[in-house]
Amino acid sequence: MSPIKVGLLGLGVVGGGTWKVLTRNAEEIARRAGRHIEVTAAAVRDLDKAKRLVGDSVMLTQDGFDVVRHPDIDIVVELIGGDTLARDLIMEAIAQGKHVVTANKALLAKHGNEIFAAAHAQGVMVTFEAAVAGGIPIIKAIREGLTANRIQWLAGIINGTTNFILSEMRSQGLPFDQVLAEAQRLGYAEADPTFDIEGVDAAHKLTLLASLAFGIPVQFDKAHIEGISQLAAEDIAHAERLGYRIKLLGITRRCDKGIELRVHPTLVPMSCLLANVEGAMNAVLVSGDVVGPTMYYGQGAGELPTASAVVADLIDVTRLESADPGHRVPHLAFQPDAMDDTPILPVSEVTSSYYLRMRVQDRPGVLADIASILSETDISIGSMFQQPHGETEADIIFLLHQAREGSVDTALDKIHALSFVHTKVTRLRVENLL
Amino acid sequence: MSPIKVGLLGLGVVGGGTWKVLTRNAEEIARRAGRHIEVTAAAVRDLDKAKRLVGDSVMLTQDGFDVVRHPDIDIVVELIGGDTLARDLIMEAIAQGKHVVTANKALLAKHGNEIFAAAHAQGVMVTFEAAVAGGIPIIKAIREGLTANRIQWLAGIINGTTNFILSEMRSQGLPFDQVLAEAQRLGYAEADPTFDIEGVDAAHKLTLLASLAFGIPVQFDKAHIEGISQLAAEDIAHAERLGYRIKLLGITRRCDKGIELRVHPTLVPMSCLLANVEGAMNAVLVSGDVVGPTMYYGQGAGELPTASAVVADLIDVTRLESADPGHRVPHLAFQPDAMDDTPILPVSEVTSSYYLRMRVQDRPGVLADIASILSETDISIGSMFQQPHGETEADIIFLLHQAREGSVDTALDKIHALSFVHTKVTRLRVENLL
Missing domain, CATH: 3.40.50.720 (NAD(P)-binding Rossmann-like Domain)
Known part of the structure; x- marks a missing residue:
């Protein structure tokens, strides 16, 4: 022929x-x-x-x-x-x-x-x-391999540059800027790394995966996007102590009210395979109602x-x-005549678990005041620990149970208004995945 | 329509x-x-x-x-x-x-x-x-997703029963028979578990994967098959100490002289994702000359x-x-008119690394004699450790570098002939994979 x-x-x-x-x-x-x-x-x-x-x-x-x-x-x-x-x-x-x-x-x-x-x-x-x-033949897997399934959610490490940076920050204990410079030297990051480090590239890919998984039109403009450029080395260390690793995940999930579409740094339990995907490698976890969880791993670029x-x-x-x-x-x-018009959920309607870190004045009553704000907004605390910072301050780290993002926003507004809270609260999302 | x-x-x-x-x-x-x-x-x-x-x-x-x-x-x-x-x-x-x-x-x-x-x-x-x-859409991945590649090798956990048993043996420190009985009670193993535990089911699957990967006819009768029924809990523990986990792998690899096709318990480095696939889950690692390593993970049965x-x-x-x-x-x-007639290699021609455990009389000269047998058969020792067994005996564990299986057979024949070697030497293969 x-x-x-x-x-x-x-x-x-x-x-x-x-x-x-x-x-x-x-x-x-x-x-x-x-x-x-x-x-x-x-x-x-x-x-x-x-x-x-x-x-x-x-x-x-x-x-x-x-x-x-x-x-x-x-x-x-x-x-x-x-x-x-x-x-x-x-x-x-x-x-x-x-x-x-x-x-x-x-x-x-x-x-x-x-x-x-x-x-x-x-x-x-x-x-x-x-x-x-x-x-990784992930598009073929979703489009043809999992066709028996009503896909429920997927979560992926779909940007190698940021996974390389996060892996190095954790294993070397180095700050973001220093690792980015190293990644640029090694060719893992571009001269202008904005699209990668700010999560835009991952959001482009996630947008396509969400369409394939749920049969919805591509809706990049509705994606919630946070990158890793503001991520502090200390949060990676705290996460490690709590049994988690921080990965930049693209997550899309079908919920009652709509479809979640979000890219952000995420705490993932160390026991999860996804947490063990290191360096510039990519991996996507896809969960279907029939097959259960499946994962696809390989080199994502080059x-x-x-x-x-x-x-x-x-x-x-x-x-x-x-x-x-x-x-x-x-x-x-x-x-094409069977596409779904389920809307993308605004991020305030997304439900997730959360990691919060805040620097406070080290005096009696501080924890009680914060805990009562969380309780008033129907957010329950999974665990917390506190460590001194200098003579008069302390860092408090909370792991919260599942809550609506909008409720967490409300609680953070109130916490930020407290005179003894000295810095902007760091808020990261936690996904237990499997 | x-x-x-x-x-x-x-x-x-x-x-x-x-x-x-x-x-x-x-x-x-x-x-x-x-x-x-x-x-x-x-x-x-x-x-x-x-x-x-x-x-x-x-x-x-x-x-x-x-x-x-x-x-x-x-x-x-x-x-x-x-x-x-x-x-x-x-x-x-x-x-x-x-x-x-x-x-x-x-x-x-x-x-x-x-x-x-x-x-x-x-x-x-x-x-x-x-x-x-x-x-897991592994057949689609190999047949359609990786078509640009000359596939080099693949290695998979493709039998959930044996992976469940090995995971339990390791995490609970229990012997094979006891875990098998538990697996039967839980429905992870059949009343007659022979096909699963002796590696036959995995070899059926591996035979199909090898055909898809290399374009060779199915040749189940040429597969080398070893199961896990003889695996001792102590080997799992020794492997753990050396940084490995034991998995029943199906491995097929394209070599100069032919194609390897083998199922056997295998030591895999803990850092390898495949080593972290636990319980009844399946996973297949496929390496292509273009894409590099890719992995596919999910539920393999049910x-x-x-x-x-x-x-x-x-x-x-x-x-x-x-x-x-x-x-x-x-x-x-x-x-069909482009199939490959590359032969399946006899197992004696396979090259692998090895784990050996032997019980010997605890007296001077023993290690020297064993080491010289290995050296004579061109087998080099990667690492070894010895631990006492009772008053007069010791267990010696070797990790060998890459060697031809036939050479190891020869060395084992000679070692078995030594009067101070008291039991049949346990020989397991080691694959570093990534």
């Missing part, structure tokens, strides 16, 4: 990795796909550099539209990132009747509804395994792990290319 | 679970599959009991052939187990042009080549996600987790039913 023809948009880290994998494992891939997968054209910034990598057999251009409009090309692989040019190129590829494989989580989290609708109307596939958790997902998508698309569009796996796991 | 029609062979634990899931999650399933999935007929032992479960809408029979030959049925789900009647029914279903979903690892591990060849010739699908690791996999297969088959047979995912992940 004749090879399927691929056009690459971008030959950077992931594009170069994709080229390498398609070349190096060409035989293994054809043994699986039943057809060779051939890169026919590529849009690149630097033509000479690209030519040194791919030689003469690939048409090279600096204009992505030359690729998406190329009549021979069956599948366009978008790896340039961003949400302006990438969006235009993908929409044009779809209009030209090409299938699209992309790793662009930011684009899909923001414009996925429009892109998937266009693809559905044109009868083409848009696949994005590489957009979440790199080489040239080859991401290329592994891009190429797996290429093989899927190759296999399904000739299938009747009505019988392919739906883009967002559910049929 | 009209519902797809399913015939169940067996309405026992997994069959009943499948019925429950198809009924309970009917809407969620149709939202995903784009079509309702309807059980039209079932072959059961007890007609009255079955009628109480499924009511009047399902045709009930005691003869499985009534189901596989029923003209309305599109997909046959085989859940009766065993390899005689189940085989005849599946072959007849294929001959009748029905697709087949099965959880029968024993049958596929022994007769898979014949069954898949018949299915290929007829252009029907035979899917078996439920045959390995219950609800009514609902297994039904989760059966129903996921039903949805896959429903989606692909109308697709051109030449473009469906191949049964064993590779195209």
